[in-house]
Amino acid sequence: MSAAGPPFSWNLISDLRAIWQFEFMRNAFEAGTMIAIVAGLIGYFVVLRRSAFASHALAHTGFSGAAAAVLVGANPVYGLLIFTMASGTGMAFLGTRAASRDVEIGTVLAFALGLGLLFLSLYQGYATEAYSILFGEILGISTGGVTFTIWTGLVVLGIVAIIYRPLLFASLDEDVAEAKGLPLLGLNLAFLLLLAVAISIAVQIIGVLLIFALMVTPAAIAVRLTRRVVSAIVVSIIVAVTAVWAGLFIGWYEPYPVSFFIVGIVFVEYICIRGMGALRETELLQALDAPEEEGVRSLGNASLLGSVAQALLVGGAVLLALALLRSPGSAWNIAALFRHAFLALLLLVLAAGVGTVSFLLYFSGFRKMATSSREFTSPALLTLVGLLGIALAVSGLALFLTGAALNASAYALAPVATLFGVPLLLLGVVLAVIGLFGQAVGSWRAGLRYQEGVLRAGAWLMVVPLVGHALSFLGYRRALARGPPIAPAIVPA
Amino acid sequence: MHAPREYEGPAIRAENVEVRYRNKVVWQQATFDVEPGEFVAVIGPNGAGKTTLFRMLLGLHWPTSGLLSVLGAPPHRGNARIGYVPQRHTIDRDTHLACDKLVRLAYPGVPWGPEHRYRPTPWGPRLRLRGEREAAARALRDVGATELGGAPLGSLSGGELQRIFLAEALVGNPDMLLLDEPLSNLDLRRSRELVEVIHGLVLSRGVTTLLVAHDINPMIKCLDKVIYIANGKVATGRPSEVLTSERLTALYGVRVEVLRDSRNNIVIVGGEDEKGEEGA
Numbered sequence: 001m002s003a004a005g006p007p008f009s010w011n012l013i014s015d016l017r018a019i020w021q022f023e024f025m026r027n028a029f030e031a032g033t034m035i036a037i038v039a040g041l042i043g044y045f046v047v048l049r050r051s052a053f054a055s056h057a058l059a060h061t062g063f064s065g066a067a068a069a070v071l072v073g074a075n076p077v078y079g080l081l082i083f084t085m086a087s088g089t090g091m092a093f094l095g096t097r098a099a100s101r102d103v104e105i106g107t108v109l110a111f112a113l114g115l116g117l118l119f120l121s122l123y124q125g126y127a128t129e130a131y132s133i134l135f136g137e138i139l140g141i142s143t144g145g146v147t148f149t150i151w152t153g154l155v156v157l158g159i160v161a162i163i164y165r166p167l168l169f170a171s172l173d174e175d176v177a178e179a180k181g182l183p184l185l186g187l188n189l190a191f192l193l194l195l196a197v198a199i200s201i202a203v204q205i206i207g208v209l210l211i212f213a214l215m216v217t218p219a220a221i222a223v224r225l226t227r228r229v230v231s232a233i234v235v236s237i238i239v240a241v242t243a244v245w246a247g248l249f250i251g252w253y254e255p256y257p258v259s260f261f262i263v264g265i266v267f268v269e270y271i272c273i274r275g276m277g278a279l280r281e282t283e284l285l286q287a288l289d290a291p292e293e294e295g296v297r298s299l300g301n302a303s304l305l306g307s308v309a310q311a312l313l314v315g316g317a318v319l320l321a322l323a324l325l326r327s328p329g330s331a332w333n334i335a336a337l338f339r340h341a342f343l344a345l346l347l348l349v350l351a352a353g354v355g356t357v358s359f360l361l362y363f364s365g366f367r368k369m370a371t372s373s374r375e376f377t378s379p380a381l382l383t384l385v386g387l388l389g390i391a392l393a394v395s396g397l398a399l400f401l402t403g404a405a406l407n408a409s410a411y412a413l414a415p416v417a418t419l420f421g422v423p424l425l426l427l428g429v430v431l432a433v434i435g436l437f438g439q440a441v442g443s444w445r446a447g448l449r450y451q452e453g454v455l456r457a458g459a460w461l462m463v464v465p466l467v468g469h470a471l472s473f474l475g476y477r478r479a480l481a482r483g484p485p486i487a488p489a490i491v492p493a
Numbered sequence: 494m495h496a497p498r499e500y501e502g503p504a505i506r507a508e509n510v511e512v513r514y515r516n517k518v519v520w521q522q523a524t525f526d527v528e529p530g531e532f533v534a535v536i537g538p539n540g541a542g543k544t545t546l547f548r549m550l551l552g553l554h555w556p557t558s559g560l561l562s563v564l565g566a567p568p569h570r571g572n573a574r575i576g577y578v579p580q581r582h583t584i585d586r587d588t589h590l591a592c593d594k595l596v597r598l599a600y601p602g603v604p605w606g607p608e609h610r611y612r613p614t615p616w617g618p619r620l621r622l623r624g625e626r627e628a629a630a631r632a633l634r635d636v637g638a639t640e641l642g643g644a645p646l647g648s649l650s651g652g653e654l655q656r657i658f659l660a661e662a663l664v665g666n667p668d669m670l671l672l673d674e675p676l677s678n679l680d681l682r683r684s685r686e687l688v689e690v691i692h693g694l695v696l697s698r699g700v701t702t703l704l705v706a707h708d709i710n711p712m713i714k715c716l717d718k719v720i721y722i723a724n725g726k727v728a729t730g731r732p733s734e735v736l737t738s739e740r741l742t743a744l745y746g747v748r749v750e751v752l753r754d755s756r757n758n759i760v761i762v763g764g765e766d767e768k769g770e771e772g773a
Contacts, residue, residue, distance in 0.1 A: 181571015
């Protein structure tokens with residue numbers, strides 16, 4: 001956008017404070033946050049009810065409403081609200097399966113777009129107005145617009161809170177909901193009106209054409225991450241809010257539209273999640289024909305190696321910190337680093353090696369456990385992610401060290417290596433922590449399965465170096481000694 | 494475990510019931526009783542009005558004449574004492590929601606105030622009702638699907654899905670179960686397993702159960718009664734009484750033969766081929 005403020009620094013807090021000195025940016029962040037929360041919540045129901053196309057159509061009819069409002073000199077949001085709510089009502093009376101009537105909806109939405117085009121051509125100087133309705137203009141939101149957005153959003157949240165349970169049931173199982181006496185028509189109408197309102201306020205930042213990015217994709221990401229309704233809604237909201245914030249943030253420093261960054265972030269997240277889903281389907285994560293006992297044994301070995309790796313990591317980090325404290329300049333000088341902190345580096349390399357073996361063992365253990373119970377598939381997947389993280393962290397560290405070495409010889413590529421090395425290292429560490437989290441979840445589930453308190457305690461303390469893995473090791477040993485639990489019979493005799 | 498009955502007389506009483514669908518008579522002069530705790534199969538050709546019977550019992554469709562009472566009262570929509578599994582009830586492969594959530598959502602209960610066992614309370618800003626988790630766990634256990642509780646709905650096989658639907662119907666501790674073709678997509682072994690589960694529920698909970706099926710053989714041994722709908726008429730009685738060449742010939746108006754093999758499996762020949770379409 002406009003880099004009127006101070007340039008970008010890695011201190012994100014001070015960057016944000018600099019950005020927030022401008023009122024229009026404060027407005028954008030406030031309205032954007034509320035819109036993202038509403039869109040993330042309503043989006044979950046859109047995905048559950050498979051009415052993504054209907055939401056797209058509502059946005060398009062909203063376009064003609066906005067254009068009409070512009071023509072008569074009113075705020076486009078009011079036009080949006082009137083037109084989307086009217087067409088939402090119409091859709092509700094078409095029947096509960098209206099969401100899947102793609103031919104009818106498509107016909108109406110094409111007409112609505114054409115109507116909008118006509119209204120705009122009647123209005124003098126339509127190009128900029130059309131542009132901001134079609135693609136969003138978050139930086140143009142006035143303070144009054146923010147207040148309106150926030151109050152509207154609160155009303156939507158309140159209504160969803162009231163009809164949450166019946167709406168969820170009717171979305172999931174229409175026939176039984178009807179037999180149970182739930183008012184299907186009323187619920188469908190309420191949902192489409194809520195959707196209309198959510199779209200009307202979301203169009204302000206993301207535009208009619210890009211509405212999917214906030215209304216559908218965050219929820220589509222969320223349902224692939226969790227099977228629980230409340231956590232799916234929370235994840236969906238988090239994805240939407242972070243995308244809006246990151247989009248506004250990047251848009252401040254780069255001369256490109258905010259909408260693009262929001263759409264781009266959500267898209268990349270979606271691709272990553274789908275990739276992970278595809279990975280889960282592959283042979284790698286499918287349960288093997290292996291007895292559970294073997295799985296518990298390799299999990300025990302994995303936790304033993306895990307505690308060794310953590311010990312090495314902690315030792316290496318402490319030594320490295322000490323060496324850097326003694327001679328601060330050596331961080332940027334590879335030769336000095338090797339001279340002053342050789343033992344520390346050696347320990348860190350060893351930690352990475354042992355940690356990799358531990359992760360591999362965890363992975364194979366969870367995979368074997370998955371033969372007995374599906375609940376061990378996700379720990380296996382997360383451990384795999386953690387393995388990827390270790391690989392990334394190691395390559396990031398190598399890049400950084402290369403950069404440092406090249407820096408010493410004043411070679412032009414040095415900053416690039418450093419620039420990419422650090423983010424790679426950070427990303428790797430984050431992914432490795434996710435892997436560790438997966439191991440904690442898996443150990444917790446194994447602890448529940450074997451009714452082994454030590455194992456569950458170990459799972460909770462997994463982040464504490466040494467203690468967590470050591471306790472888990474003990475727990476797995478005891479589980480092994482106790483033997484497998486009595487499997488509940490799926491088929492009653 | 495099963496609560497004492499709160500009604501007098503038969504679970505279903507139909508006297509001279511006539512029903513129309515889009516102004517066409519589906520069936521007429523239907524007179525039958527279903528006693529509490531009976532396991533009843535509803536058999537008949539496609540379009541004979543089996544689902545219509547269920548919709549009438551659920552209060553979603555009204556008889557044009559005659560007298561119909563369900564659990565001691567006229568049928569009414571939203572009857573929480575009836576558990577219902579609709580026909581061809583499928584779930585999208587993409588549904589990532591956990592199974593036990595579906596079961597829990599079907600639980601009719603009250604979140605606050607005095608507890609009325611049978612009043613469904615669909616409204617309110619609540620994430621969870623009192624006793625919901627326990628009821629869902631018990632329903633899942635009773636259908637032998639405890640292990641499936643955390644699995645995503647879209648990942649289940651046909652037989653597993655039917656168990657979840659059964660648990661969904663069962664979670665409100667109903668007095669009557671209406672199961673519309675739960676066996677239609679299952680192979681013979683899975684059908685027999687599901688019938689065993691359902692029969693177990695009939696025995697342990699004393700729940701009156703009506704099951705629509707195309708093939709009566711998987712359940713022939715545990716049935717108390719058969720309701721045979723064909724050709725605009727309804728015949729009821731014990732399986733051995735109804736499923737005879739004479740009764741079915743009289744019902745269809747054309748020659749029908751009921752054949753039995755050495756293991757007492759039943760094959761019905763004729764009838765449906767010649768008159769079944771008209772009976773729709």
